[in-house]
Amino acid sequence: MKTRPLLGHFYRGLALLAVISSLGCSSMGVQPWERDILANPEMEMTADALDLAFDEHIYFSKEASSGGQGFAGGGCGCN
């Protein structure tokens, strides 16, 4: 069982995530009133959620991988 290299992958992924989020904090982003396009339902990370769910179910039963996909985020940023 290859748990050690697997944990290695996990920690590397974590480090990558930390780097990405710290980069994000400084240079990227928009003002609250500039979220018109991002507020569009088709621009949400969960757009086409029903399609994604169907696909995930199909691929789970035909292939060896599943999951890992997302959560929401982005959007209008209201309230």
Add this chain to the structure above:
Amino acid sequence: MKPSKKKSFGKISGLLSAATCSLLGTTSGHADEWDIDSAILIYSEKDRVSAVEPVVSMKKDLNETDTLSMKITLDTLTGSSATGAVPSSQVQTFTRPSGKGEYTAKANELPLDDTFKDGRGQFSMNWDKAVDRNNRRNLGFSFSKEYDFLSLSGNGSWTHEMNQKNTSITGGINLELDTIDPVGGAPEPLSTVPYTIGGGSVSGSTIRDGDSKDRQVIDLLLGVTQIIDRTSLFQVNLSYSMADGYMNDPYKMVSIVDTDAANLGEPELNIYESRPDSRAKTSLYGKYKKSLANDDIITASLRIMTDDWGVDSQTLDLTYRWQMDRGYYLQPHLRYYTQSAADFYRYFLLDTDAVPEDVSADYRLGEMDATTFGLKFGKTDRYGNDWSVRFEQYLQTGDGSPSEAIGQLRNQDLYPDVEATIVQVNYSFKW
């Protein structure tokens, strides 16, 4: 066991909805409506499985901070599925998993078990709460039942927003408990499948375990969503999954083939597969969305997965939404998937091989590529109802002539293509 379990980040039981509403202090007679997404999917594999799947998903704001969503999925499956046994130059006869009746594979035909008729019902419920301006909490529960399989899961996640909501970080956990009751009982792994080659009826029986089998899965997810600029954003998720318990497919087998010159490559017997009793997976997922000047949208995602079974996979997904007038759109879709074989995957075993502790000939654990081409057409209406129609064509290919094939196996396709067509219709409305 039909392994087509939906791993959703789930929802709470229906009985609780009324209780939940009162718990959250909402009164009836709220002007808010349910947002309903209904769809039906028709899935058809060439010569194999067919399925029809209606789904209804509903969402409602209970009050200003709480949202309730529920989803019901029904699934009816018919058709046949590859068992992992190899084709022979002669007729092969296998006993059905239930122990009653037999099925045959013609000469030079891949053995397919056609007793595969399954119905599934799934219910999930989700409670999303805005704790304050920058924090959201999500709790959910899911329940899924097939005739040989029961799955219960609970999940929770927390999202924190920062940088004027330009950055959001989500941490989540999902716990799943599965109970498997294979038809006829779970066969003893690596035991012999009652089987005859060259015609004639089958004799013998398998040692079967009448007890239910179970499995627990824990999923951990950490994700970051970042707004890049007014027209684009991306998300990166890291997830870790640990499964323990009964991992076998009780209906799958591995062929042991003859090494004698007389019958070279002919299957002598078949044994039930055996997988490790745990599986740990790590995956890194990234998704990017950009809105173009003409209102078209590009979405691209990549998922890299690795696990302790030796499977490594990459999934690339691209969609281009071509926005037309009055809310109409056309959306082509491309998905490319590739995976390496599990360490214990074998096309077959030789009768001179020592039988390994773990072995499976299930094509879903083999080395393969899969491509999907899709097209979706529909209409969205900000103040009204949406509808869409989606077509997808899936083709999975692997090496059907591996170098280890001997004798008659060289004349066989040991990894036939899996081809499937999907048609889906969606309708969203308020109620």
Add this chain to the structure above:
Amino acid sequence: MRLFSALILSLIIFPAFATDVRDISEFNLKQYQGKVVYLDFWASWCKPCQKSFPWMNQLQDKYPNDKFSVVTINLDTKTGDMNEFLEHIPANFAVYHDPKGSFAEKFKLPGMPTSYLIDTNGTAVKRHVGFSKSKAPKIELEIEALL
């Protein structure tokens, strides 16, 4: 063209519901001197803004017009989006269209929607970020305190 036909239609059929839309260049806080002003920044894509409109209509009706005004600034970049919103959810208060977001920049809005309570001297005394119906009674008390 849509705005024109909407205005004609609204003038004929729903005289009470024609929304007064002007360009931001016409906006001058001084013209509201002596009145308490509820200044709200909104956009068609902002869901809580949809919920705030019926309440803001009520507010405008509740307090005497010579002492209180609801004044709003719309931040939609596309006029069509703003008009479509107002067709579905009409307003009985003034709307100033600021497509470039210049006023939003001046105020450095922390979120959407944002509203400011301005006293009779033209000083902003309270700011509210986000809208929820549960906050409404509190804001009404604040307005009454200033009147």
